[in-house]
Each structure stands twice: as structure tokens, then as C-alpha cells.
Amino acid sequence: RSKDYNIIIADLATGEDVGLDVTKNAKSASPESEVIVITSYKSPEKAVEALNAGAFDYLEKTADMRLLQAKINKWAEKQALTRGNVELRKQLDRKYGFEGIIGNSNAIQKILSTLQQVSNTSATILIEGESGTGKELLAHAIHNNSSRRGNHFVPLNCASLSDSVLESELFGHEKGAFTGALYQRKGRFEFANGGTLFLDEIGDMPISTQIKLLRVIEYGEIFRVGSNDAIKVDVRLIAATNKHLDKLVREGKFRDDLYFRLKVVTIDIPPLRERREDIPLLISSFVQELSQLHKKRISSITSEARRELSEYTWPGNVRELRNCIESMIVMSRDEVLDVDDIPNHITQSDELLLPPSADSTAIVSIDQAEVELIKKALAKTDGNREKAATLLGIGQRTLYRKLKQYGIE
Template sequence: MDGRLIVIVEDEDSARLGMERALKKKGYQVLSFAESPRALEYIKANSGEIDLVITDLRMPEMDGIQLIQEIMKLADDISIILVTAFGSIESAVEAMKLGAEDYLSKPLDMFELRKRVEKIVGNKRLKREVNLLKQRLDKKYSFSSIIGNSPGMEKLFEKILMVAPTSSTVLITGESGTGKELIANAIHQNSPRKNAMFLPINCAAIPAEILESELFGHEKGAFTGAVGRKIGKFEMASNGTLLLDEIGEMSMDLQAKLLRIIEQKEFMRVGGSEIIKVKTRIVASTNRNLDDLVRDGRFREDLLFRLKVVHLRIPPLRERREDIPLLINHFLKIFTEEHGKAGLEISQDVIRVLCRYDWPGNVRELKNVMESLVIFAQDSTISLSELPEEIVGSNGSHSQSGSDAGEKGFLNAEDSLLLKIGTPMADVERELILKTLEQCDGNRTVAARILGIGLRTLQRKLKEYGEAESDENTAGH
């Protein structure tokens, strides 16, 4: 039972008490009234807490039909059962027409009453539960495509949930491929505007003159070629969200118009004189440093101030490496499904190397690498030799940062000979080569690449160390 109320309105004491007792016995919360005007007063004041009103038809002052009419005026979701004297079927029909859900005839059968009540209240409870689940699902769904549980991303999710329900302008910055468009979309999906349009427009890809009419629309004859009226993106997304992607590339002239729209929520179509009001929510994104652009006189400072009120900065992938394994799994799942390679796995070594790489192209680059790995995979496990050279060969800024060396580098600095002063150079080289080879599962091609020496040099060295040639495992993919 979830504590919602049933109100009984019945002037006849025995019937009222009988119903009250029958329902309370079943655990319902019941409140009963002998006078209908007082009942109505209560219902009006507490309508949000009431599931069901059971009302008698014939009562002094205000009869059941009148009461139903009054209750129906309240916007809330209150169900009504009318109780009629035997034979007044017409009133029952009228009550149902007015919006009552059910009716019962006197003399009352308490078993029947409980059955009807349970049906109505049970449905309501179910509906509430479904709505609750839906809300939770909505919330989950709208973030489910954004992978990441690093502190940086968690903080970002929190901020999104805070700003999304508002209509305020949002600036999203981050390097290329960090997911700016994805975040802009999440803001829209988590806002009350989610059922209206989300329109992204790339300010860098469209020449300034065309961009203006794309954004604001134009009137017929506004310029050569303007054969009819065109509705711009601001108008189209009036109830939704407009993403101005790469806002740093917008011309100064358009920036002024944008500022006006943000401040006054109105604009004119190109070649028009009518002032058009819009409610469009604006999200702007860029991978440029807008402060630098302001300094260079290429971005309006007043516009930047307006945009910066809500500023979401997406950290580059190399600053949230704990997200990399999650993203690897995410894309592995997506691409193995897409390319029909179910069951394909990825070796721990590969994951380690991918976690160490700096990802200048951020998530987009990782996504592309994963797709290519899946497409070209020949065995059941993706191994180091399949990684692109620039990734295997790179050490990543991370490996020099000192902490947690074992995870980042192939060699664990602490128990390596390398740091012990006085170790002969030849021994250092030998250890480096053998450990690298071990980390590469004996794959000499990959080891040579990582070591930055030729394959034949590596083979010669191994021969010197007495590594049998029969162990050859280069396969030369």
C-alpha cells in the first residue's frame, strides 16, 4: 500500500461506516465525509494525495452528480465511483458520462466494493510505478551513450543534470573528438525540450553569408536566388535546442546578431522587417580557445561573457585514462556486433598500450582505431602486432610522469637494472630487449618497432644472447 487516500462521501451513517470499515480492513487509507460541500473543500485542498472518491448520489446540499462535476474540474487524476440507490440506472449512466469510472448499487455488496476499489487503485499504483521506472530509464538512457566514470566525467554528468532543465545558454569546450556534440545532445535529452528538435549546425563548414540565412532564414527576394521565404534554424528549433558547433569560426557580424538573440530572444529574417520571437535554447561548442580569439580581435568579448555563464569543459582523454578501458570495451562491443565478429577479444597487452597512448584525436581516434582493429582482426584475440605503429611506438606523456610505472611502461623501473648505476651498458641493453620481447609475447617485429631498432638487429642481438632461432615467433604480420 503506498499511502494514497480514498475519500468516501455518504450522508447515510450506516452505509458510510460500512464502506469505511470494509476498506480500512484491507489496509486502505480512508477518510469519510457526511456532507458533500465539506468533502469537496477537502478534495480541492488535497487533490494531489487522493486516488479515489466514492460518492453517494442522493445527498442534501450537493448531490453526487454535482460533486463529480466539481472534481472533474480539478486537473488531478482522481477516480470516482458513484453509489446509487437501486434502480437509478440513468444517474449512473450520466455519472459515467461525466467521468466517473464505475458505479455500485445499493444495497452495497462489500465484496464487490473491494473488488472495484482494488482494480482502480491497483491500476493507479501500477501506472505510478511504470512512470517512475520510465523516468529512471530516461535518465539512464540519455547518458548511456556517453561512456566514462572518471572523476572528470562524473563531474560533467552532474553539471549536465543541473543545467539541462533550465533554458540557459551553454558553452561546451574541449579538444577535437572529446564528445562535445554528444554532450550537447545529452543536455537536450535531459531537458523538458527533449521531444522538440535538436539541431546542430557547423559554423565552420558554411560560408558566412549562407550561414546567416541558414540561422535566421530569409524573406522572398532578400537576395539573388532567394525565391521564397526560408525559415531559419533559430525558428525551427524554437521549442528545442540549437547547437552552434565551432562557434569560434563565426563572423564578427553574425556574432553581434547572435548576442542580440541571446539577450532579447528575437531577430529578423534576412531581408525582412518583422520581429520574430523565439525560445530557442542555444548551446555553443568549440575546440578553440575563445579567450585567445578575443585577444586577437576575432571574437566578441561581450558574447564570450554571455556564453561563459554556463561553461562545460570536457577533459581530453589523456587526462582521464581510467575511461580508456571502458571505451575500449564499449567500442569493441559495438563494432564486433556491427561487423559480425562476435566473441572477438582483445589482449591485456593491447589494452595496456592503448591506455598509455596520448590520443591526440581523443575518443574519436580511439573509436576509429577500435573499428579498424575489429575489421582487420584475423584471430580470436586482437594482439599487439595488429596495432598501428604510431600507437605501439609512442610512449605517451603518461609513462614519463613517474607514478605507477609498472602499469604505464613495459618495464617496472623499480626492479629493473636500468636504474642501477654501474650496470654495464651491454647488460642494460640485454635486459631491455628481453623484457620488451617478453611483453610482446615474443613477437619480434613488434618488439623491434617498440625498441626503435631494425628486426635484423634484434635477431642478431638475440642470437648473441643465445636465444634459439627456433623460437622464432615473428610471423611478420
């Protein structure tokens, strides 16, 4: 076999098994190839035999050739759907696989190591971190790299719903269970059966719902609102919070037994300002991803713009950085992103991350420390502002803004 064929048309000759042999050999040599068998037999036995040998379809010789074309078109539609599913799977793997968790910092590498250990287990996981650090992305990566990946990943934000609605969303309800319950409804646990349920902002879950959640973890069964019939569920639970649950436990706002059940494995995602070495990688990844999304020909981002972005504290963490890059790409008229493309609220921010002084034993105000550092850098570079900015590890525009702010000549 010197070539791969998309589709093979085999003639099932009368009195011979050549067509069957072609079908078997073709499927053996190239499983991706599809075979349509043409037969002169009126009885269906040979056709069934051909299908059992791996043929995609069959056709009688007396049939209109337009029917053959229709079958080829049917194959093409099937192939397009298959390719689409494969590409979608690849996209999901890229987005929610371990490679989608970007960073070279020790913190991220430690998290990746933990994920590889726990993803394929059934352990309950608690993810802690500020808003925007990527808790749901992490949860999805755990699901996508587990044996449950073929089933649903079902997210639910516990802070976005009232107490009564949250309970119905989680466990479902029966018709007539409460005013407005006009029909039976499955909850998130049932939809996630065999898969993973991700409960975000679990620190906002009311105590009454916490009790019912604890029962699900312990017994693997739920009760719909308005029903006394237990429903067995097989769900891997991942919870996330931007609050200190141990503090909520001490304050009596979160059950200690549920807390200990949730934190079989705890993953703490540090804020972006504490892992600044990851910012350049994240910038490159977002530029590539979002320029494709918005069909913009953005080839790169200048080192000055990278430096400016790296100086910002990113209170909204990775989500804010991604939104910033998206804004830059959408609004840019050039193929290279520059400082001028950075939104004003970032370039004009006072959230400046200057390196600490080598001799900083005395406690001084942040403003005083910045003035001292800037003056030392200017003195060391004989007043060369470009070199001073480089020495400080900040952008020139940031330095100019600080010079004006502090009245430094």
C-alpha cells in the same frame, strides 16, 4: 487474469453490456491489450460507446471475416510501429543519455555532476575541448535529459560555412533576399524552436553574425535575411569550441558581450591523453557497439592490445579511438581482437606514453628519458623483455620497437 493477451475480440451481445464490460475490464487490467468489438447493432451508438470504453476497433457481425483479419493486421502494424518507436527511444537514451558518457576519471565524473545540475534548466552552455573529445555528444545528452527532449536538437558547424551562408542557415531568408533565394526558407533557429540549437566551432563565427546572435539571446527573436519582421523563438543554446575564446576576445576576434552570455555554464572536456584511465572503458564500449553494428562476432580484446592502445596519445581523442576500434573490428578475421589488428599508424607511432621516472628533477630530452627508463627496467628484470614491458606498463611490441630505435642490446 492469468495471461496477457495481445488482442481480445469481444461480442457486444444484443440486450447485454457484456462486451462493454469486457472492454473496460481488459483495458483496465492490461492497457497494452487491444480490443476489437463485434456488434449486431446497425446503429452506431453502441459502437461509439465501445470505442469510448477503450476498444481499438469494431465490426458488424454481418461483415466478411476477411475484414476482421484486415483489422488484426492493422493492429499488428500499429504495434510494430509502436515497438519500433520505443526501441528507437531506448537507443537514443543509451547513446545520448548520461550513460552514454563513458569514463571513471575525476574529470568525467565532475562533468556528469554538472550535467545533472544544468540539463533541465534553460541556461546557455559553452563546451570547450579539443576536436574529437565528444562536445556534440555532451550537448545532445544535455538536450536529451531536459524538458525539451520532445523537440528538435539542431546542430550547426559554424566553421563549415561561408559568412553569408551561415547567416541564412541560422536565421533563414525570404524569397528574393539575395541572388539564388528562389523561395522562403526557415533557419536553424526556427527548426529548433522549443528545443536546442547546438553551435559547434562558434569561435569561427564572424563578428557580423555574432552581433545578431547576441540579439537572439537577449530578446528571443530573429529576423530572416531580407525581412524586417521579428519572429519569436524559444531555443536553448549550447555552443562549443576547440579554441580559447578568451584569447579571441583579447585579439578582438570575438565579442566580449557574447562571450559572457555564452559562458553562463562552462564545461571543459579534457583530451583523452589526460584521462587515460577512461581508455579501457571506452575500448570495451566501442567493441560491443561496433561489433553489433557491423554484425561481427567479436567477443573480446586481448590485454596486450588494450595496453598498446592505452600507450598511444590519441591526438584525435575519442573520435580517433572509436575509428581505430571500428577498423580493427571490420578487418579482424578472429573473434578476439589482438595487437595485430591495430592499424599500423598507431603501432608504429613514436607517440609513446611512458610513466615518468621517480627521480626526474633534471631536464632531459624525451628520448633520453625513454632510454634511461628502458635500461633501468631491463636491469631490474635481468634482461627479461616481457617482464620489462610489464614493469614499464607498455606492450612487448612497443618495447621491441624502442629497443631497435635506440639501439639498446
